[in-house]
């Protein structure tokens with residue numbers, strides 16, 4: 001079965017490594033590439049010759065990373081970017097234009113929320129938000145012609161688990177692009193298999209694991225040149241790309257309409273470091289997802305009154321049934337602690353010994369952060385609520401340490417509250 005960790009352990013190490021020559025990925029740091037002749041230069045610029053043009057629009061190290069992640073996600077092609085936000089801004093600016101509307105399902109990572117609700121809005125792209133179960137509203141907006149539906153596979157930090165398949169089916173019915181941020185759940189969920197059109201990742205997180213490389217990537221399905229939702233009249237400005245590039249149309253759409261003009265391109269050394277992380281991704285994901293459920297259970301059993309752990313593996317969670325059906329191998333490294341007030345959350349965080357306080361997630365080390373006073377500090381009260389951020393909420397990202405030691409650290413810190 002494709003989703004099992006043995007499958008991915010084989011796929012990833014075999015694809016990152018080479019059988020001959022240097023077996024580790026080669027870093028090609030050159031910003032520019034020489035052409036054989038004026039004729040070859042013309043061919044490279046027209047796309048007929050597939051050789052590197054200039055590193056802003058791609059380089060061979062990024063190319064290797066892109067082919068591995070495309071296979072991992074069951075996609076047709078991919079584009080590596082400078083960060084996860086780079087991937088999200090590439091996809092949204094390449095596919096949307098002034099006057100369009102994007103439908104956002106569920107609470108979002110802070111940067112994605114402000115990208116949509118501040119930056120894109122400044123350039124004339126409207127947005128509307130709804131909860132993961134507001135199917136009537138989703139249908140109403142889809143019927144009225146929204147151009148893109150954007151969602152996260154697991155709400156960060158709300159930990160709500162959406163019915164990706166049902167939302168993808170609605171998007172297919174209304175011929176609307178569905179973009180899923182799969183940062184929290186690589187190898188656990190494959191949105192392209194469920195009908196999504198584009199998957200984005202912040203590779204800074206789980207994919208790398210080492211916090212040594214900022215990066216992002218977008219993975220695309222193949223376009224069907226005769227019968228594709230991109231051929232719907234509402235995407236008229238993209239039809240020329242489908243006509244010219246056929247199955248791989250999403251690549252020139254993103255390269256010409258975002259990467260070329262805005263330059264959110266990945267650098268070769270970052271992509272190299274990301275590939276080092278990918279070699280062990282399946283091992284780490286399996287370990288971390290077993291640990292998260294174990295830590296959640298230990299904390300649920302022993303935390304003092306007034307501090308609550310939330311994770312979909314717990315039967316009290318509102319998404320426990322979906323966890324069991326659609327997230328059978330886990331829903332990523334996050335769990336949350338509700339401490340009631342910021343003061344109590346601060347006291348707990350300041351008493352931790354093993355855990356690192358930082359804004360990252362998906363690291364090999366266990367991390368924790370108070371949400372309201374950091375990532376969401378410039379959000380309105382209402383926007384915080386919508387994104388699942390309460391005043392006393394701590395987000396925890398479980399790492400590779402012994403789950404019993406992780407739980408012990410939180411329990412001893414909870415005594416200090």
Ligand SMILES: *Cc1c(COP(=O)(O)O)cnc(C)c1O
Nearest residue numbers: 083084085109156183202204215
């Ligand atoms: C971190 C994160 C991003 C942004 O990624 P960067 O690499 O930090 O730019 C986007 N989406 C989710 C879900 C994230 O956790």
